[in-house]
Amino acid sequence: MPAPNIDTIVSLAKRRGFVFPSSEVYGGLGSAWDYGPLGVELCNNVKQSWWRWLVYERDDIEGVDSSIILNRTVWKYSGHEATFHDPLVDCRECKTRLRADKLELPSDTAEGADVVNLIKEKLVKCPNCGSTDLTEPRPFNMMLRTTLGAASADDDPTALAYLRPETAQGIFINFLNVQTTMRRKLPFGIAQVGKSFRNEITPGNFILRTREFEQMEMEYFVKPDAEHFKLVDEWVEQYMEWFVGLGLGKENLSLHEVPPNELAHYSKRTVDIMYRYFPERPDEERQWEELMGIAYRTDFDLRSHSNKPADEEGKRVNPDSTEDLSYFDEAIKQRFYPHVIEPAAGVNRTVLAVLMDAYSERTNEKGETRVILKLSPQLAPIKAAILPLAKNKPEIVGMAKAVKRSLQPVLRAVYDDTGGIGKLYARQDEIGTPFCVTVDHQSLEDEAVTVRDRDTWEQERVKVSDLAEHLQKKLKP
Numbered sequence: 001m002p003a004p005n006i007d008t009i010v011s012l013a014k015r016r017g018f019v020f021p022s023s024e025v026y027g028g029l030g031s032a033w034d035y036g037p038l039g040v041e042l043c044n045n046v047k048q049s050w051w052r053w054l055v056y057e058r059d060d061i062e063g064v065d066s067s068i069i070l071n072r073t074v075w076k077y078s079g080h081e082a083t084f085h086d087p088l089v090d091c092r093e094c095k096t097r098l099r100a101d102k103l104e105l106p107s108d109t110a111e112g113a114d115v116v117n118l119i120k121e122k123l124v125k126c127p128n129c130g131s132t133d134l135t136e137p138r139p140f141n142m143m144l145r146t147t148l149g150a151a152s153a154d155d156d157p158t159a160l161a162y163l164r165p166e167t168a169q170g171i172f173i174n175f176l177n178v179q180t181t182m183r184r185k186l187p188f189g190i191a192q193v194g195k196s197f198r199n200e201i202t203p204g205n206f207i208l209r210t211r212e213f214e215q216m217e218m219e220y221f222v223k224p225d226a227e228h229f230k231l232v233d234e235w236v237e238q239y240m241e242w243f244v245g246l247g248l249g250k251e252n253l254s255l256h257e258v259p260p261n262e263l264a265h266y267s268k269r270t271v272d273i274m275y276r277y278f279p280e281r282p283d284e285e286r287q288w289e290e291l292m293g294i295a296y297r298t299d300f301d302l303r304s305h306s307n308k309p310a311d312e313e314g315k316r317v318n319p320d321s322t323e324d325l326s327y328f329d330e331a332i333k334q335r336f337y338p339h340v341i342e343p344a345a346g347v348n349r350t351v352l353a354v355l356m357d358a359y360s361e362r363t364n365e366k367g368e369t370r371v372i373l374k375l376s377p378q379l380a381p382i383k384a385a386i387l388p389l390a391k392n393k394p395e396i397v398g399m400a401k402a403v404k405r406s407l408q409p410v411l412r413a414v415y416d417d418t419g420g421i422g423k424l425y426a427r428q429d430e431i432g433t434p435f436c437v438t439v440d441h442q443s444l445e446d447e448a449v450t451v452r453d454r455d456t457w458e459q460e461r462v463k464v465s466d467l468a469e470h471l472q473k474k475l476k477p
């Protein structure tokens with residue numbers, strides 16, 4: 001039974017130290033969130049799982065970590081300055097700013113109807129106040145701006161820079177660096193994980209849509225005559241398997257083929273993997289939101305950033321670039337711009353999906369309902385909690401602390417004696433700790449401890465000398 005709605009996770013996340021509203025001591029900052037002690041571990045575990053899967057376990061992918069702030073020209077030739085827009089609409093009545101493509105249209109709207117006309121005909125309502133007095137949509141560039149250099153004035157165009165809206169461009173501009181230093185032949189990929197920033201008009205729904213977020217992107221470079229659409233399907237399949245391996249239920253994942261008129265400026269085909277973030281909505285179609293997208297980006301980016309391509313009149317399309325990012329294929333003695341398949345996933349959206357899917361409730365014999373977070377062991381922030389049965393017995397406390405110290409080099413373990421054993425178990429269940437290890441009076445005699453399983457609540461006795469190996473075996477994905 002996954003979480004009934006996102007709000008259930010918001011409250012669990014705050015109560016248990018996963019995610020806190022940001023800047024709370026100053027009244028908060030809309031749609032900004034801080035990851036607490038457990039949240040940072042969960043995020044790191046998601047990123048590590050992704051990195052291990054792509055960069056370590058495969059033989060055809062390298063990693064990079066590029067700057068967040070790149071030369072502004074990157075965003076000119078990537079097309080983001082001209083086209084990275086959302087259609088902005090204002091409600092004249094309550095002054096709310098809205099995204100035209102997210103407005104709810106009247107139920108009898110014909111397919112393909114133009115939102116601009118519907119707004120003009122006053123058929124679209126402001127979701128905030130219900131007024132139909134809305135402005136016509138106008139493009140709003142979503143890149144967050146900053147200025148570089150101590151001496152720069154705020155409006156100095158030569159000092160203007162952007163916080164990257166996608167990690168992908170840092171990969172494209174390093175394509176040749178990676179290909180030549182690592183002596184790579186096509187096909188091969190470059191992966192990057194890191195922060196991206198977008199000045200979203202309507203952020204919200206907890207960590208689903210924020211202005212600062214993390215992406216896990218991979219650009220897979222292939223030949224121009226590869227079967228690009230088939231490769232998109234193959235990557236979709238592999239990511240579906242990866243998400244299921246992280247614990248997401250198949251019934252909560254679906255695919256969405258992005259219609260041609262909604263494709264990003266660089267894409268010939270995009271398939272989104274959707275997650276059921278809104279199970280409470282009666283209309284099944286409205287339960288889904290994008291978890292990630294897999295796009296066929298053609299050779300658009302490498303070509304755009306290269307100094308060679310020319311227009312019909314022979315004029316260089318990019319007079320600012322100093323390099324040609326083409327690839328020489330030794331086997332066929334030809335030079336070309338590789339084409340790209342791009343799986344682009346969000347860390348925060350993955351974390352939210354993982355938390356929602358892991359949420360479950362169980363009633364004990366006393367009739368009390370407990371929350372159990374059935375996180376996959378590889379993602380659980382804490383793998384084992386070491387609990388003394390009697391905190392006033394120095395020998396038991398000493399042994400429990402020693403057990404914790406002995407486990408810490410091989411897995412993330414904590415010691416806790418801040419409540420009765422029932423409360424301690426409940427606390428660990430709620431944060432998804434797969435195992436509780438209890439040290440009792442008997443342990444002092446037989447050098448053994450009780451290991452309790454989070455999901456079954458079954459207990460078994462294990463020798464302290466075997467404990468690390470025993471837990472490691474059980475924690476293996």
Ligand code: GAP
Binds near residue numbers: 342345
């Ligand atoms: N390079 C391609 C690209 O950036 P995208 O579909 O715009 O594609 C990829 O973004 C993923 O990044 C999304 O599927 C989502 O998981 C995440 N993402 C995008 N915008 C986000 C936002 N405002 N807040 C949280 N995650 C976001």
